[in-house]
Amino acid sequence: MADNNVILSGKNVTRIFGYGKKKVIAVNNVDFEINKGEIVSIVGESGSGKTTLARIILGLLKQTSGELLFDGKRRKMNSYKERLNYWKNVQAIFQDPFSSFNQFHKIERVLRDCVGLSGLSLTEAEIVSKMREAFEFVNLKYEELYNKYPFELSGGQMQRVMISRIFMLKPNILIADEPTSMIDVCSRATILDMLMKLRVEINMTIVFITHDVGLSYYLSDKIFIMEKGKIVERGNAVDIITNPQHPYTIQLLDDVPKLHEAWNLG
Amino acid sequence: MNNKHIMVVENLQTYYRTRLKEHVYAVDGVSFELEEGKVLGIAGESGCGKSTLALSLMAFYFPPLHFKVGSILIDGVDVMKLPYEKLRTQVLGEKIAYIPQAAMNALNPTKRIIRFIEDIFHEHRPKMSKIQVYQMVSERFKSLNLPPRVLEAFPNELSGGMKQRTVIAISTLMNPTILIADEPTSALDVTSQKVVMSMLKKLMEKGYVKSMIFITHELPLLVHIADDIMVMYAGEIVERGKAKDVIFDPIHPYSKALMNAIIVPEKDIKNQKLASIPGAPPNLKKVLRGCRFLERCRYRSDSCVSINVDKISEMKHPSRTYRCIFDIDTLQEMYKKESQSDGR
Numbered sequence: 001m002a003d004n005n006v007i008l009s010g011k012n013v014t015r016i017f018g019y020g021k022k023k024v025i026a027v028n029n030v031d032f033e034i035n036k037g038e039i040v041s042i043v044g045e046s047g048s049g050k051t052t053l054a055r056i057i058l059g060l061l062k063q064t065s066g067e068l069l070f071d072g073k074r075r076k077m078n079s080y081k082e083r084l085n086y087w088k089n090v091q092a093i094f095q096d097p098f099s100s101f102n103q104f105h106k107i108e109r110v111l112r113d114c115v116g117l118s119g120l121s122l123t124e125a126e127i128v129s130k131m132r133e134a135f136e137f138v139n140l141k142y143e144e145l146y147n148k149y150p151f152e153l154s155g156g157q158m159q160r161v162m163i164s165r166i167f168m169l170k171p172n173i174l175i176a177d178e179p180t181s182m183i184d185v186c187s188r189a190t191i192l193d194m195l196m197k198l199r200v201e202i203n204m205t206i207v208f209i210t211h212d213v214g215l216s217y218y219l220s221d222k223i224f225i226m227e228k229g230k231i232v233e234r235g236n237a238v239d240i241i242t243n244p245q246h247p248y249t250i251q252l253l254d255d256v257p258k259l260h261e262a263w264n265l266g
Numbered sequence: 267m268n269n270k271h272i273m274v275v276e277n278l279q280t281y282y283r284t285r286l287k288e289h290v291y292a293v294d295g296v297s298f299e300l301e302e303g304k305v306l307g308i309a310g311e312s313g314c315g316k317s318t319l320a321l322s323l324m325a326f327y328f329p330p331l332h333f334k335v336g337s338i339l340i341d342g343v344d345v346m347k348l349p350y351e352k353l354r355t356q357v358l359g360e361k362i363a364y365i366p367q368a369a370m371n372a373l374n375p376t377k378r379i380i381r382f383i384e385d386i387f388h389e390h391r392p393k394m395s396k397i398q399v400y401q402m403v404s405e406r407f408k409s410l411n412l413p414p415r416v417l418e419a420f421p422n423e424l425s426g427g428m429k430q431r432t433v434i435a436i437s438t439l440m441n442p443t444i445l446i447a448d449e450p451t452s453a454l455d456v457t458s459q460k461v462v463m464s465m466l467k468k469l470m471e472k473g474y475v476k477s478m479i480f481i482t483h484e485l486p487l488l489v490h491i492a493d494d495i496m497v498m499y500a501g502e503i504v505e506r507g508k509a510k511d512v513i514f515d516p517i518h519p520y521s522k523a524l525m526n527a528i529i530v531p532e533k534d535i536k537n538q539k540l541a542s543i544p545g546a547p548p549n550l551k552k553v554l555r556g557c558r559f560l561e562r563c564r565y566r567s568d569s570c571v572s573i574n575v576d577k578i579s580e581m582k583h584p585s586r587t588y589r590c591i592f593d594i595d596t597l598q599e600m601y602k603k604e605s606q607s608d609g610r
Binding site (some may be wrong): 034040045046154155183184185186188189190192193211213215216217218220226241251252253255256258259260261263 | 311312405414426454455456457459460462484485486487489490514522523524526527528529530531532540541542543544546589
């Protein structure tokens with residue numbers, strides 16, 4: 001793929017927690033490149049540093065050393081204005097929908113805040129029609145939900161509201177940190193389909209973080225396998241699943257229960 | 267294998283009483299038998315009543331959960347008729363053990379694991395000395411591939427998967443007849459999940475527990491551990507059969523839809539269209555009549571709507587039970603037609 005397609009890249013990104021004896025290298029000298037319009041999965045077990053990497057990409061954590069390039073330029077996150085500008089382009093969906101919401105605010109306010117963040121000055125009617133459109137995108141009914149509080153929604157619905165928020169903001173990059181691990185299988189399929197739809201409709205780049213190799217295979221073009229802070233294997237999703245090279249990848253694939261193959265539980 | 271029924275549940279109905287004195291029937295007329303040496307899997311989406319069923323089976327009700335009718339026979343004794351004190355000391359932990367989803371949070375953070383275990387033995391086996399307890403427990407832990415150093419550790423020194431395994435090991439110390447595992451792996455990553463699963467299998471093999479009820483929404487897990495599967499929907503059992511049959515050849519439209527939502531890293535999954543079930547489960551506050559899956563069923567017909575019964579009765583078939591007004595051949599014909607029109 002051509003180089004000018006790269007939207008986000010990192011060079012020697014390292015993050016160290018603690019110091020001295022208790023030093024933990026959560027992300028160790030990671031290089032990565034993410035192309036525009038791609039779905040990239042970062043797969044690894046708990047403690048492999050995948051969430052830390054996501055938080056660095058999102059700018060919630062500062063890397064200890066290394067450099068992140070966004071759109072070919074060095075990312076700057078020093079002033080509020082720079083951060084705001086960055087977050088117009090990079091947005092996230094987190095694992096726990098129940099803690100993504102402010103429980104004192106109605107659902108409507110979540111979406112109204114998006115209008116504020118995107119910096120548009122719209123009339124009331126325009127805002128409502130925009131919110132309605134966003135709700136329609138995720139198959140929710142605006143009339144039923146706008147006046148409700150988060151606790152009145154199910155986990156799947158909350159996660160869909162989060163996606164409708166993404167649809168309103170239309171960021172270039174979406175970071176999805178295990179968006180389906182807290183909801184059940186039936187809603188999971190819906191959420192995944194919506195992420196795919198986002199990619200198709202607004203050509204979004206998605207960084208999908210998961211511990212489930214099956215999910216990442218279903219969804220993504222490219223997979224990064226992370227172990228102990230390092231990316232140990234990367235490449236095309238089909239290649240990695242059908243022909244894993246690194247022992248850790250083989251072990252991960254082995255640990256997932258499959259339908260048609262025997263699962264060695266010995 | 268002998269077909270001794272360890273647990274027989276007959277028409278169990280339990281409900282939650284809400285603040286507004288409404289009754290929500292989360293388990294509505296469930297009957298099943300659990301055979302000795304078998305693992306029974308219960309599948310279903312969130313809110314279908316599978317966790318409530320697990321709680322109800324323990325015969326230990328605390329508000330807002332209440333018992334209405336039904337009987338639970340364990341080894342021929344109806345535990346619902348036992349007085350509370352007898353139930354607590356002689357059935358819970360001894361005959362039936364329960365592992366909740368976040369079992370690892372059961373450990374007391376200020377106590378070493380062994381102190382916690384000594385407490386249990388003090389209650390259930392008051393005659394054993396501390397040294398005997400230590401020997402017995404460390405042997406048990408060794409046989410389950412848990413290092414005995416765990417016993418001297420505080421819970422915060424252990425990882426999530428290790429804690430989960432510790433709690434499972436502790437809850438089966440009394441060799442209960444039945445182990446109820448309610449999504450024991452859903453909070454763990456795949457690698458720890460596998461370790462926990464192989465431990466559960468070992469518990470069965472070594473005869474520490476005689477039978478197991480395994481509740482999950484991860485169907486690929488069930489293929490590997492369960493002998494039989496029950497699919498629950500809206501407080502009812504909609505299908506029951508041998509594990510392989512239910513997964514690869516589901517009969518009830520709801521089971522069929524559940525199987526379509528499976529994702530595994532196998533070759534052809536990428537081209538497969540995932541099907542989600544539209545809508546949400548019905549509100550169990552209302553008294554439901556007829557088929558409960560009607561609203562979300564894509565195979566429904568006019569006869570489904572017009573049928574006027576309180577409850578769709580279970581259709582029996584050799585080795586299969588399901589709750590739908592169509593017979594097996596009609597349903598399979600419909601599935602076949604659909605898969606042809608989808609082009610797969």
